[in-house]
Amino acid sequence: xxxxxxxxxxxxxxxxxxxxxxxxxxxxxxxxxxxxxxxxxxxxxxxxxxxxxxxxxxxxxxxxxxxxxxxxxxxxxxxxxxxxxxxxxxxxxxxxxxxxxxxxxxxxxxxxxxxxxxxxxxxxxxxxxxxxxxxxxxxxxxxxxxxxxxxxxxxxxxxxxxxxxxxxxxxxxxxxxxxxxxxxxxx
Amino acid sequence: xxxxxxxxxxxxxxxxxxxxxxxxxxxxxxxxxxxxxxxxxxxxxxxxxxxxxxxxxxxxxxxxxxxxxxxxxxxxxxxxxxxxxxxxxxxxxxxxxxxxxxxxxxxxxxxxxxxxxxxxxxxxxxxxxxxxxxxxxxxxxxxxxxxxxxxxxxxxxxxxxxxxxxxxxxxxxxxxxxxxxxxxxxxxxxxxxxxxxxxxxxxxxxxxxxxxxxxxxxxxxxxxxxxxxxxxxxxxxxxxxxxxxxxxxxxxxxxxxxxxxxxxxxxxxxxxxxxxxxxxxxxxxxxxxxxxxxxxxxxxxxxxxxx
Numbered sequence: 001x002x003x004x005x006x007x008x009x010x011x012x013x014x015x016x017x018x019x020x021x022x023x024x025x026x027x028x029x030x031x032x033x034x035x036x037x038x039x040x041x042x043x044x045x046x047x048x049x050x051x052x053x054x055x056x057x058x059x060x061x062x063x064x065x066x067x068x069x070x071x072x073x074x075x076x077x078x079x080x081x082x083x084x085x086x087x088x089x090x091x092x093x094x095x096x097x098x099x100x101x102x103x104x105x106x107x108x109x110x111x112x113x114x115x116x117x118x119x120x121x122x123x124x125x126x127x128x129x130x131x132x133x134x135x136x137x138x139x140x141x142x143x144x145x146x147x148x149x150x151x152x153x154x155x156x157x158x159x160x161x162x163x164x165x166x167x168x169x170x171x172x173x174x175x176x177x178x179x180x181x182x183x184x185x186x187x
Numbered sequence: 188x189x190x191x192x193x194x195x196x197x198x199x200x201x202x203x204x205x206x207x208x209x210x211x212x213x214x215x216x217x218x219x220x221x222x223x224x225x226x227x228x229x230x231x232x233x234x235x236x237x238x239x240x241x242x243x244x245x246x247x248x249x250x251x252x253x254x255x256x257x258x259x260x261x262x263x264x265x266x267x268x269x270x271x272x273x274x275x276x277x278x279x280x281x282x283x284x285x286x287x288x289x290x291x292x293x294x295x296x297x298x299x300x301x302x303x304x305x306x307x308x309x310x311x312x313x314x315x316x317x318x319x320x321x322x323x324x325x326x327x328x329x330x331x332x333x334x335x336x337x338x339x340x341x342x343x344x345x346x347x348x349x350x351x352x353x354x355x356x357x358x359x360x361x362x363x364x365x366x367x368x369x370x371x372x373x374x375x376x377x378x379x380x381x382x383x384x385x386x387x388x389x390x391x392x393x394x395x396x397x398x399x400x401x402x403x404x405x406x407x408x409x410x411x412x413x414x415x416x417x418x419x420x421x422x423x424x425x426x427x428x429x430x431x432x433x434x435x436x437x438x439x440x441x442x443x444x445x446x447x448x449x450x451x452x453x454x455x456x457x458x459x460x461x462x463x464x465x466x467x468x469x470x471x472x473x474x475x476x477x478x479x480x481x482x483x484x485x486x487x488x489x490x491x492x493x494x
Contacts (some may be wrong), residue, residue, distance in 0.1 A: 027279060032236075
């Protein structure tokens with residue numbers, strides 16, 4: 001059991017029988033009044049965010065999510081198909097439930113699928129993934145007038161900002177927590 | 188050999204903080220206040236419903252110097268101030284540190300209205316001392332420091348800013364929630380604002396208003412939505428004070444919090460205290476407001492997490 005004073009960003013709790021993750025957290029204490037814990041929570045199934053204020057001493061059931069190693073197979077419309085690496089069982093997760101993770105999925109990619117009461121509700125990505133740049137403007141050597149970053153499209157269709165020296169066809173590392181360029185991969 | 192970069196970055200803010208502290212001292216010296224020091228480690232804190240002390244052996248670290256300073260007032264020290272560290276259990280957020288710096292001052296022959304004026308004078312004096320003029324920028328707003336500042340009663344504030352009335356909020360036990368959600372973010376946005384006349388049960392050590400026994404002569408100062416100070420006309424009746432402490436302890440018990448023993452020496456001397464007014468002002472937050480800094484971590488050298 002958690003109490004209100006355990007609340008912090010990233011904590012997963014059960015509210016009205018559904019799993020939520022704390023996305024924003026603020027401690028308030030109006031003069032001579034009680035401690036209040038103001039939170040934004042995202043429903044891990046529907047993706048919807050709610051605002052809730054809790055008092056000191058209120059308790060929460062931790063949302064215990066099962067993680068299973070799976071492989072991303074393919075995408076069909078809004079449906080993403082995965083396969084359990086042990087049982088070979090196939091499951092589907094909707095684009096909505098995947099959130100930003102969809103930007104980093106390529107076929108045969110291995111990751112952890114999160115299950116809540118046997119229902120797949122999302123994925124846990126590694127902090128860093130390597131993906132190939134399929135489109136970006138060429139770098140004009142010696143040109144200092146251009147900005148420090150330029151847009152690049154990855155093989156997943158995701159567009160991000162990269163340093164000017166990155167060329168089409170190169171492999172780069174992306175921080176999945178921020179969605180930003182991390183480094184160039186030497187092949 | 189790692190250099191502490193956050194601490195390097197805070198140097199400018201900490202230099203300004205030092206100037207602010209000097210400005211505060213200068214103000215009180217010029218107003219003939221005497222600087223005092225009272226023990227940080229005390230046998231028992233004042234019983235208040237929602238203020239929890241950190242224990243230190245079988246004693247406690249003080250949550251404010253209030254009781255000791257009032258004992259000095261009762262002994263005839265008429266205008267005193269103190270700048271000291273205080274400790275409160277489990278208070279941590281972008282506006283809270285469990286160890287923080289409080290400025291408290293007390294004066295005989297004065298009530299909470301007089302203190303509001305003194306607050307205006309102090310903050311304007313310090314603003315000048317650190318080279319700010321009549322205006323400051325905080326949290327994206329330009330705040331006008333020219334006198335008089337805004338004054339609004341708690342009841343009026345509920346009428347203006349909340350869909351709920353003050354009496355309804357109290358009845359539904361949602362007073363704090365409404366203050367935090369509806370009222371605080373609207374206070375002191377154009378000029379600093381004093382919000383005054385709190386429900387009687389929200390001021391365990393404040394005098395009850397003669398014309399209206401449902402409210403206490405207590406106020407808070409807000410600048411740009413940030414609570415900076417809490418002041419009141421002091422309760423100087425020991426019997427009434429003892430009764431209120433018992434009520435606060437009953438509340439504590441009902442919340443499952445430890446009960447504090449009666450501060451008997453304070454109560455025994457309280458009847459000698461002249462009619463007075465006293466106030467506590469959060470120095471860390473004052474620095475935040477003057478320097479337009481959003482988190483309290485950036486105005487101290489070390490947070491608990493940095494140690």
